[in-house]
Amino acid sequence: MATGPGFGGIAVRAIAALVLVFATYNPEGKSFYHWAVSPLIHGEAMTGPASVKFLAAIVLIAGWVVFLTATRRSIGVGGALLVLAICGGLVWLLLDFGLVSASSGRGITYVVMICTALLLAVGMSWSHLSRKLTGQVDMDQS
Numbered sequence: 001m002a003t004g005p006g007f008g009g010i011a012v013r014a015i016a017a018l019v020l021v022f023a024t025y026n027p028e029g030k031s032f033y034h035w036a037v038s039p040l041i042h043g044e045a046m047t048g049p050a051s052v053k054f055l056a057a058i059v060l061i062a063g064w065v066v067f068l069t070a071t072r073r074s075i076g077v078g079g080a081l082l083v084l085a086i087c088g089g090l091v092w093l094l095l096d097f098g099l100v101s102a103s104s105g106r107g108i109t110y111v112v113m114i115c116t117a118l119l120l121a122v123g124m125s126w127s128h129l130s131r132k133l134t135g136q137v138d139m140d141q142s
Contacts, residue, residue, distance in 0.1 A: 010128065014121035020063045021117045027109045032060055071123020083122050087115035 025033040036053040039046060071080060091111050094100040100107040 017117040017120035067120040074126040
């Protein structure tokens with residue numbers, strides 16, 4: 001009998017985290033920020049129905065709340081700092097090997113966004129991974 005979501009479920013969580021992060025903002029200019037927030041900040045005329053933008057904002061906020069709450073509950077601040085330290089090491093490695101230029105704002109933005117999605121994916125999946133690795137079940141103290 002299988003316990004937990006397996007690799008496929010973890011991959012789905014990682015993809016969902018990437019979609020959430022890149023739908024909120026991305027350097028290509030095709031995101032909620034560019035569509036709904038930036039025009040308001042720059043005083044441009046609003047395009048498209050406000051009701052659709054409101055609904056999209058609520059869906060994104062709900063996604064962020066779900067992912068951040070699960071991450072806080074499963075790995076906590078200490079675990080988040082460890083994941084971010086690993087991401088920092090990966091950024092350093094990418095810079096050292098010249099795969100990303102420190103002067104490339106777009107490249108650094110992509111790396112930071114992927115690290116954010118990685119943090120959220122680890123947070124969403126950590127209880128399942130931990131149970132598979134250790135055999136112990138995590139439970140919330142409610």
